[in-house]
Amino acid sequence: MDSSSMDSSSEEKGAAMAIPPLKPSEKFHLFVSYSSMDATWTHGLIGRLEADHAGLRVCLHERDFTPGRNILENMAECIHQSQKVLLVLSQDFVQSRWCLLEADLSLFGYCLERKPVIPVLLRPCQVPLHLSHLTYLEAMDSRFYSKVVRLLCTPSHCMARSLPGPRPVPSFYSGKTLLTLNCVNRDRLPSWKVGTFSTLSVPDPLKEVLPDPEVYKHAVGILNGVQSPRSCLRYLGCRILLSIFLLLLFLLLILLFVVFGLELIKPGLRFLLITTNVFCCLLSIVLAVNTLCWFRRFSRRKMQELGLRVGEANLLLAPHSVLMGCQTLNQLTFVFVQLEDCRQTFLQAPEGEALFREALLQFSCAYACCLVQADFPHCVDTATARGHLEPGLCFCQYVSVQLERG
Incomplete structure (x- = not known):
């Protein structure tokens, strides 16, 4: 000592x-x-x-x-x-x-x-x-x-x-990031596989705000229901081989025209054959490009699905002043944010409670990500208006901006 x-x-x-x-x-x-x-x-x-x-x-x-x-x-x-x-x-x-x-x-x-x-x-x-x-x-x-x-x-x-x-x-303030949670076996997880998150226990940073472990387990369990793709296109090798096959098919169609020539074809069938060949060539190129871009389209769709599932989980977490967000398929963030003032704003409209729940379902995931990054969309109307979060947009302001943008 x-x-x-x-x-x-x-x-x-x-x-x-x-x-x-x-x-x-x-x-x-x-x-x-x-x-x-x-x-x-x-x-x-x-x-x-x-x-x-x-x-x-x-x-x-x-x-x-x-x-x-x-x-x-x-x-x-x-x-x-x-x-x-x-x-x-x-x-x-x-x-x-x-x-x-x-x-x-x-x-x-x-x-x-x-x-x-x-x-x-x-x-x-x-x-x-x-x-x-x-x-x-x-x-x-x-x-x-x-x-x-x-x-x-x-x-x-x-x-x-x-x-x-x-x-x-002082330990908590609205907008405070509480935890970044990685999925199980993230290091060995393929890029196309949706992450699975542990529900064995509540992480230490969340224990102060989520005293009931069943709320956390139920919320995370909703995300674990998102399925990974079963298509063979999830493998990069399959996408490359299929794209090569389609490109070779395109070259073969071109080669047939060069070898046999259009003079051997009857004039009545010439236009039909040219049109069919051009269509098949364009289709081969489009399929090849789409095959190579399959992962990007899959990621976009899965992120949309995961965002909706996070919204369902936030219906359980919001009463405890916690929101969950996801920016990738295998990582979650938890933010401490008080929504009662925003909820009262929604309640001023007819069927306000239902509108508030729908807003949580549709926009809470993206809003939590904005809080983590401290990067909010700019809007002239809300730039001078006082909201329920300082600094940045509160939840009801964020929903209003998103609805205006369509």
């Missing part, structure tokens, strides 16, 4: 700070969640705390979990029996599923019991969305150790009133 980050003055050492006594339902003063890669630093901190404060009970999984018991039950019970929870944040912690699960459980306990959570930033990392609302301590702060001691000696009910809520307003 870095001595400079945990050094305290002699005055702070001399100050006797009392650890709050344990309640009958509590077994530990502190539950510590950390990555195994940060074990040395964490053990150094805990060792010093236990040496300076006799009677301090700290729960560490390697020494306090019940052997042979399910690890999930161990974590849930130990967090429930602890006064406070300390998280040692680092990139290793963020990437560890067990640590993230412990963080989820600690926040769950905090929400229900007002259990204080103390995040410690050991090394700079991308803090998960569901932990970003917490104010963390800097491990490299010269007064870090004294701050930890002061928090440990502060009664839990006093800390609970000073900690921020589980979902503060």
Whole structure:
């Protein structure tokens, strides 16, 4: 453990700070969640705390979990029996599923019991969305150790009133991109195959806004119903071979005219044969070009179909202030956007609720993509009008622009 980050003055050492006594339902003063890669630093901190404060009970999984018991039950019970929870944040912690699960459980306990959570930033990392609302301590702060001691000696009910809520307003804003989700096995997926997206669990960035996992699974399941093509033209080799065959057929028709000549043909059939030959030649060229361009036409049709399916999914996600968008066949984006004000605008028209649902179905996918790219269509009428999103067009403005363009 870095001595400079945990050094305290002699005055702070001399100050006797009392650890709050344990309640009958509590077994530990502190539950510590950390990555195994940060074990040395964490053990150094805990060792010093236990040496300076006799009677301090700290729960560490390697020494306090019940052997042979399910690890999930161990974590849930130990967090429930602890006064406070300390998280040692680092990139290793963020990437560890067990640590993230412990963080989820600690926040769950905090929400229900007002259990204080103390995040410690050991090394700079991308803090998960569901932990970003917490104010963390800097491990490299010269007064870090004294701050930890002061928090440990502060009664839990006093800390609970000073900690921020589980979902503060600054964490989300209308138009915020929450997640980019790739399909399963994207690296080995053929370009013509429509991606399949996992529905096993809700991704961490969406847990704060989609508390019900069934909503996420149902929404993504709608997209998984889009079928990939079964035509042999999905293979590039087949398209090339068919195009070559059609071009050779065109050359063969031309060659027949050159070899046999038009003078051998009766005048009555000459015009008919020329017309038929020209038609067959043009048809061969058109079929060859269309064969080579099959993938572009397929992608356009599938993107239209996928966009409608995304619209169906957004009917489920919109009440949770989430919209889904897709720009390719194997990637989704999720955006946090509040639509209630736009919905009220639709409700002012006859059958407004039905119009709002139809607008979500037809335009929500493209609108979500505009939010991700921060690139909105320009319209003179809406350039000076105030909408429900700043900056950019709100959903009702975007729908109005698209309807005007036809």
